[in-house]
Each structure stands twice: as C-alpha cells, then as structure tokens.
Amino acid sequence: MKVLVTGATGFIGRRLTLSLATAGYEVKALCRDTNHPYLIKHQNIEPVLGNILYPQGLKRVMAGCSQVYHMAALAKMWCRNPDAYHETNVIGTRNVLEAAKQTDINRIVYTSTCGVWGPTIKHPMTENDPRICGFPIAYERTKYLAELEVQNFVRQGLDVVIVNPSRVYGEGPVTDSNTVAKMVFGYLKGTWRFIPGNGEQVANYAFLDDVVAGHIAAMNKGLTGERYILGGHDISFNDFFKTLQQVTGIQQSMIKVPLKVIEFYSMLQWLKTRLTGLPPVFLPEFAQRLHFDQKYSSNKAVNQLNYTITPFADGLRKTVDHLQASVQQTHQESSSTISELCHN
Amino acid sequence: MPQLTAIVTGASEGLGKSFAIELARRSINLVVVSLPASGLPELASFIRKNFEVKVSYIEADLTQTESSPEIFNYLHDHHITAHVLINNAGLGNWSWFEEKSVSFYKTQIELNVMTPVLLTRLFLAQTDASVTSYILNVGSLGGLFVVPKKQVYGATKSFIRYFTRCLQLELHGSNVKLSLLSPGGINTKPELLVMNNSLKGISKATILEPEQVARIAIDGLLKGKKEIIPGIVNRMLVLLNSLLPDYVKDSIIKRRLNTILES
Numbered sequence: 001m002k003v004l005v006t007g008a009t010g011f012i013g014r015r016l017t018l019s020l021a022t023a024g025y026e027v028k029a030l031c032r033d034t035n036h037p038y039l040i041k042h043q044n045i046e047p048v049l050g051n052i053l054y055p056q057g058l059k060r061v062m063a064g065c066s067q068v069y070h071m072a073a074l075a076k077m078w079c080r081n082p083d084a085y086h087e088t089n090v091i092g093t094r095n096v097l098e099a100a101k102q103t104d105i106n107r108i109v110y111t112s113t114c115g116v117w118g119p120t121i122k123h124p125m126t127e128n129d130p131r132i133c134g135f136p137i138a139y140e141r142t143k144y145l146a147e148l149e150v151q152n153f154v155r156q157g158l159d160v161v162i163v164n165p166s167r168v169y170g171e172g173p174v175t176d177s178n179t180v181a182k183m184v185f186g187y188l189k190g191t192w193r194f195i196p197g198n199g200e201q202v203a204n205y206a207f208l209d210d211v212v213a214g215h216i217a218a219m220n221k222g223l224t225g226e227r228y229i230l231g232g233h234d235i236s237f238n239d240f241f242k243t244l245q246q247v248t249g250i251q252q253s254m255i256k257v258p259l260k261v262i263e264f265y266s267m268l269q270w271l272k273t274r275l276t277g278l279p280p281v282f283l284p285e286f287a288q289r290l291h292f293d294q295k296y297s298s299n300k301a302v303n304q305l306n307y308t309i310t311p312f313a314d315g316l317r318k319t320v321d322h323l324q325a326s327v328q329q330t331h332q333e334s335s336s337t338i339s340e341l342c343h344n
Numbered sequence: 345m346p347q348l349t350a351i352v353t354g355a356s357e358g359l360g361k362s363f364a365i366e367l368a369r370r371s372i373n374l375v376v377v378s379l380p381a382s383g384l385p386e387l388a389s390f391i392r393k394n395f396e397v398k399v400s401y402i403e404a405d406l407t408q409t410e411s412s413p414e415i416f417n418y419l420h421d422h423h424i425t426a427h428v429l430i431n432n433a434g435l436g437n438w439s440w441f442e443e444k445s446v447s448f449y450k451t452q453i454e455l456n457v458m459t460p461v462l463l464t465r466l467f468l469a470q471t472d473a474s475v476t477s478y479i480l481n482v483g484s485l486g487g488l489f490v491v492p493k494k495q496v497y498g499a500t501k502s503f504i505r506y507f508t509r510c511l512q513l514e515l516h517g518s519n520v521k522l523s524l525l526s527p528g529g530i531n532t533k534p535e536l537l538v539m540n541n542s543l544k545g546i547s548k549a550t551i552l553e554p555e556q557v558a559r560i561a562i563d564g565l566l567k568g569k570k571e572i573i574p575g576i577v578n579r580m581l582v583l584l585n586s587l588l589p590d591y592v593k594d595s596i597i598k599r600r601l602n603t604i605l606e607s
Contacts, residue, residue, distance in 0.1 A: 086538065121394040128386045132365050134531045134553030141537055148534055 002065045006030045006052055006096060007072030008045075009038040011172045011181075012111065012165065016069060016212045021045045023216075030061060030072070038173055052092035058099035066104065067219060070096045071111035073146075075139055075177035078273070078280055082138065089142035090149060097153040097160070107159045109219045110150050114166040114204065114229060115140035119292030124204070124234060126297050127164075127227045136285040147227075154225040161222035163215055166231035166296050170208025170315060171322035180205065184316070185323055187244055193252055197259045199238035202293040206232035207315035210308060217305035228305060231298040233312045247317045263287040346475055349373040349398075351415065351426050353406060353463065354433030356382035358532030359482070362558035363430050368395040370562065375400045375426065377415060377433070400424070406433050407454040412462040416470060428478045428565075429467040431460035434500075438493050438539075449496050456500035461507065471520065479522045480565045481508045485550075485578060488526060489585065491597055512570055521568040525561045528578040530554050547599065549577040 003020060007013040008029030020027045021044035031039060034047040050057045052072050062068065074088040093110065100108055117125045118140055119133055135141035150160050169180035186192025214230035222228060235243070245251055266287035269280040301307035350367045354360035355376035364376050368391045378384045380403040388401040402418055404411040419426060435452045437444060460481055471477040484501040486494050508524040515522060528550040531540055540551045557574045564572035573579050585593060 082541075086541075123393050129390045130361060130383065130387050133362075133555045135537055136531075136553060138541075141541070145534055145537065 001067065002026045002028060003067040003069065004028045004030060004062055004065045005069045005071065007070075007111070008040075008047075009033075009036040010071060010073075010075075011170075011175055011178050012168060012208065012211055012215075013069075013071045014038050014040050015170070015172060015208055016071070016215055017045050018042060019212050019216065028061060028065060038175075052095050053087060055095040055099060058095055059103055062099055062103040062105055066106045068096065068100055068105050068108045069111070069215060069219070070108055071215075072096075073111070073139075073143070075113075077139075077176070077286065078283060079138075080277070080279075085138040085142040086145070089139070090145045093146040094149050097149065097158060101153065101156070101158050107161070107219060109215055109222070110146075110160055110162050111215070112147050112150075112162050112164045112227070113140070113143050114164050114231060114294065114296045116144045116147060116164065117296070118294065119289065120295045121293075124295035124297040125229075127229060127300055136288070151225065159224050161218045161224065162227040163211075163218045163222075163301075164227055164229045164296075165211045165214075166204035166206045166229070166294070168206045168208055168211050169319055170211075171318055172208060173326075174323070181319070181323065183240075184244065184319055187241070187252060188248065188250065188320070188323060188327070190252060194255045194257045195237045195241060196257060196262055196290045197237075199241075199256055200236050201290055202234050202236045202295055204231045204234050204294060204296040205240070205312060205315075206230055206298075207310040207312075207318075209315075210310055214301055214305060214307045217301075217307060221305050223304070228301040228307070229296050229298050230301055230307060231296040232309050232315070234293075234295040235312055243313050243316055244320070247313060247320050259287070259290055262290060346427075347371075347373060348427040348475075349375060349424055350428035350430060351375045351377065351463075351467070352430045352432060353377045353459070355401075356384045356387055359527075359530055359554045359557060360430075360432040361387060362554035363432055363562070364391060366555070366558040366562050367428070367430075368397045368399075371395070371397060372428065373398040373424075375402065375415070375419065375424065377402045377404055377406065379403065379405055406459045407451050409458070409462070412459060412466055415463070416466045419470070425470060425472050426467060426477075427471070427475055429463060429480070431463060431479070431481045431504075433459060434482060436497050440493055441495050452496055453500060456497070457503050460504060464507075464511070468520065473519055475519070477520045478565050479511075479520065480561060481522070481524055483508070483524050483526045485526050485528045485573070485581070488582065489593070489597065509570075521565070523561075523565045523569050524571045525557075525564075526571060526573050526578075526582075527552065527557050527561075528575060528581075530557055546577065546596070550575065550581065 003025050005013055005017050005027055008017050009031050017027050017029050018040045021042040027045045028048050029045050030048055030050045032051050034049050039047055048061050050061050074085050117131055150162055154160050174181040174185050183192055211230045218228055241254055266282045266284045269282050270284055273280040298307055350372050352360055352363045355364045356378035364374055384401045384403055388399040391399050402415055434456045464479060481504050483504040486498040486501050491498060508522055512522050529540055530552055531537055532554050552575050560574040561572050573582055
C-alpha cells in the first residue's frame with residue numbers, strides 16, 4: 001500500500017517514514033528539498049518534491065496513495081514572518097485535505113498537538129476538556145484553527161483522525177522545535193544549567209517511538225473525527241533533570257531562576273527582536289506558560305488504540321545515547337557541524 | 345462570607361468560559377448556561393474535577409423568552425439562591441447592515457437586549473437582601489465608540505450601557521452592586537483569532553486574552569466598580585475620546601477597518 005507522509009523530514013515525520021517503510025509500506029515522503037539531510041534513506045521511501053502551500057502539486061503527489069499522514073507544520077517558537085504560522089499550519093492543512101478529498105485517499109491522520117489545550121489546572125487534560133485560556137502562542141493558535149479545518153472536512157465526509165502528541169523526545173536531530181533535545185544536548189555540553197522557577201512545573205513528555213506507533217495505530221484503529229492524546233509521563237523540571245543526571249552520570253550544578261527574572265528576560269528578548277529583527281531566545285508568551293502545568297492523559301489512546309508509554313528513564317536513556325553517539329560521530333567528521341546540529 | 349453562587353450565560357466558550365473558570369478559581373459555585381451541544385456538560389465536569397465548587401449546567405436557547413424563567417425555576421427547585429449574575433451571552437458580528445438577514449438582527453437584539461433585562465429582573469426577585477449580590481453586564485467599548493459594521497451590535501451595547509447606568513442609580517444604597525464591563529477586542533472566536541492577529545500597532549494593543557478580561561472584570565465587580573474597562577490602552581482611548589477631536593477618532597477607527605478590509 002502506498003502512503004504519503006507530509007513533514008517527512010521533521011522530528012516525528014522521519015521516524016514515521018522509517019517505521020512505515022520497515023513495515024512494508026511504500027512511503028512517499030513529501031519534502032521541499034529532496035536532498036534534506038534529515039530525510040531517511042530506505043528502499044521503500046520515495047522522496048517527492050512538493051510543498052503544502054502549493055495545492056496544484058498535492059493532487060499529483062497523492063495519486064496512487066490510499067493513506068496520508070499530514071504532519072508538516074511550523075512548530076518552532078519564533079518565525080521572522082508571523083503570518084507563516086497561519087499559512088503553513090492552517091492553509092497548508094486545508095490544501096492537503098482538499099487534495100485528499102479530490103483523490104482516492106481513504107484515510108488521513110492529522111498530527112495536531114497537546115498545545116491546543118495548553119495549560120492545565122489540577123488533573124491531566126483529556127480529549128473532552130476545554131482550553132482554559134486564550135491563544136497567545138502562534139503555534140497553538142494555528143494548530144487549533146487547523147483542527148477546526150479538519151472537523152470541517154470530516155463533516156463533508158472526509159475520513160480524518162486527529163492525534164495530539166505532547167512534548168515529544170527521543171532519538172533524532174536537535175531541531176528548533178525539539179525543546180527536549182535542546183535541553184538534553186545543552187545539559188550534556190554543560191551549556192544548559194538552569195531550572196525555571198522552583199522546578200515543580202510539570203509537563204508531559206512523550207517518547208518518539210510511542211508517538212510514531214500511536215500514529216500508525218490511529219490510522220488502523222482510530223475513529224473518524226476523534227482526537228487522541230499521544231502523551232507520556234507527567235514530569236516536573238526537577239524530576240526531569242534528576243532523571244537526566246541518573247541516566248548520564250553527569251552532575252551539573254543547576255541554578256533555579258525565578259520566573260520573574262525569566263519574564264523580564266523574555267521581555268528584553270521581545271524588545272530586541274522588535275528593534276533588531278534578530279531571533280529571540282525566549283518570548284513573553286512562553287515565560288507566562290511557566291506558571292502552569294501541562295499535564296495530559298493518554299488513557300483514550302491506551303484504551304482505544306493500544307497505545308503504550310515507555311518509562312521516562314528508558315526513553316531518556318535512548319535519547320541520551322543517541323545524542324552522545326551523534327556528537328562523537330560529528331566530532332570525527334568535522335567539529336563545525338555540531339553547531340549546525342544545534343541551529344538547524 | 346456565605347458560599348456564593350454565580351450564573352454565567354454563554355459559558356461554553358470565549359469570555360463566558362473564562363468567567364466560569366475565574367469564578368471557580370475564587371471558590372464561587374456556578375450555574376452555567378449555554379446552547380445545547382456547545383460543550384457545556386464537558387465544561388461543567390472539567391470545573392468540578394479541577395476546583396472545589398458545585399457546578400450546575402442548563403442547556404437553553406436564551407433567545408426564547410421562556411428560557412429566562414426556566415433558569416430561575418431550576419434554581420428554585422434545587423434550592424439554589426444566586427448571588428452573582430454575569431450577563432455575558434451575546435451575539436456579535438462584523439458586517440455591513442445589508443449583509444445580514446432580518447432573522448439575524450432579531451436574534452441579536454433578543455439575545456443582547458431582551459435576555460439581560462429579563463434575567464436581571466428575575467435575578468433581583470430572588471436575591472437575599474442580607475447578602476451582597478452582584479450583576480455584571482457585558483457591554484462593549486463599541487457601546488461608546490461608533491464603529492462601522494457594528495451598527496446593531498453597537499446599539500445593543502449602548503442599550504446595555506444605559507440600562508446598567510440607570511439601574512446603578514435606582515439600586516444605589518441597596519445591597520446589589522452592578523458593574524458595566526466595557527471591553528475592547530478579545531481573542532475569543534476562531535474568526536477573531538485570525539482577524540485580531542492581523543492587526544498592528546495601537547489596534548493590536550487594544551486586544552486582550554479572555555482570561556485577562558475575566559480576571560479584571562471579576563475583580564472590579566467584587567469591588568463594586570461602576571464601569572470596568574480592561575487594558576490600559578483601552579482606558580487611554582476612552583480618556584482620549586473625551587479629549588480628542590472627532591476626526592482623529594475617525595482616523596483610528598478607519599485605520600483599523602482598513603487593516604481588516606485588506607486581510
């Protein structure tokens with residue numbers, strides 16, 4: 001069976017293409033650059049040139065495919081062009097669904113995010129829970145609007161299943177939208193030495209392999225129009241770095257930075273970006289989020305999709321091993337690519 | 345202070361949802377009202393789970409005149425006295441007058457004008473005079489500034505302004521506190537999320553998140569403020585409104601209009 005994956009060079013996408021290819025699917029990997037270094041080379045993976053912003057090409061790419069995993073998105077914290085979030089995440093999704101409607105696609109899995117819920121109060125959020133605040137973060141706002149697009153197409157009869165991964169970590173490149181890898185990589189190098197606030201803020205960490213398996217399970221067993229949280233364990237910053245210390249055997253002295261300081265710093269960054277156009281390190285809307293937990297329950301996926309959750313320490317060990325191996329490998333090749341690894 | 349109970353209309357989304365969460369955060373019991381199939385049971389169960397408050401929900405179409413008495417019959421049957429009324433449900437739009445149908449305007453006037461009047465009347469009839477009661481009427485800065493494409497909406501909000509101001513005089517010295525909330529733009533509905541993010545400069549600075557507006561509004565309501573205008577830029581606009589010549593005001597509004605027409 002032929003399947004199309006959009007966002008095939010992304011952190012989750014590349015791993016999904018590999019998983020599908022290994023399982024015997026013929027995978028068409030949609031990319032804007034077929035020579036992208038993150039694209040996985042496999043006999044069952046066929047790189048196809050295309051862009052979700054250009055609807056004309058999408059129908060051609062979908063010809064012969066029966067399933068689509070639509071995971072292409074703009075997920076980084078900041079983008080020079082603020083409209084890019086809406087274009088990529090909302091209009092791009094509309095384009096993909098419209099093309100699927102006009103071709104012989106049987107089913108689509110759309111990759112959303114737990115960010116459509118965002119902050120939580122006491123208990124982990126479930127699929128039925130409401131969002132409790134507005135959408136100051138562009139990524140979350142546009143992913144929410146994209147979900148509305150999906151629901152619109154579902155009402156028109158298109159078979160789409162939505163999955164909502166939480167903060168994903170695992171074996172893969174350190175990219176801009178990959179927060180966990182940036183923290184782990186920074187910890188290994190000794191450049192990440194701080195814990196926000198009192199360190200008790202909780203977030204949900206989903207292991208990449210679980211999330212990839214969850215996507216395929218959603219394609220096979222998910223119900224049309226339903227959402228499935230693909231999460232992992234709820235872990236505080238303190239526990240995150242405690243586990244990281246145990247896994248790596250490296251003990252960094254960590255500094256707890258008060259949230260007020262982070263907020264002030266984020267405002268300076270915002271001002272810097274406003275005045276100079278240089279990318280910010282951190283933004284106020286993200287500093288505000290540090291006041292809240294982000295706990296999510298994957299029970300629905302566990303019950304309906306047989307979703308499994310890797311213990312955090314096991315997942316983190318694999319992530320660390322992978323990052324250490326890639327650092328050593330890069331060292332042998334050329335030292336300059338390390339910085340590339342950080343900034344790509 | 346006794347355990348308070350608040351009625352919030354239009355609670356399933358937007359500002360109403362933020363009101364419900366903000367009141368629950370302050371340990372005030374809730375009676376949330378919204379249209380059927382708008383996610384009200386889910387919201388009620390979420391609030392019960394996460395806060396130590398009682399939540400009742402009533403799914404009703406408030407444009408039907410009988411809905412308002414039904415709410416208070418429900419309260420009476422369940423021995424609930426309401427101490428707070430948040431008249432939040434409303435229908436907004438942004439369109440030239442001839443773009444919308446007769447039935448749209450009828451619904452809009454019923455929901456924005458009739459419903460708050462009926463609910464306020466019925467609420468006052470059941471309040472406990474020994475406990476301070478609170479009414480928050482959600483108006484709009486649009487009730488103050490004349491904005492194109494807001495002809496009927498703005499007029500309904502002007503009605504709410506007069507209604508609230510007048511009742512404040514009538515109820516002066518009683519144990520009922522009334523506040524008028526006059527917010528600028530709020531990032532609530534999906535189409536507003538898109539539209540508001542295309543704004544720039546001062547227009548953008550007038551836009552607030554619903555949870556900010558709800559927090560400021562409930563603070564003001566409990567303090568007995570007569571009019572609550574969330575956001576420093578909005579307060580400055582109101583101040584400027586009384587100082588600036590008309591042509592400057594017109595140009596601000598037209599600029600905002602242009603941004604939206606271009607997008």
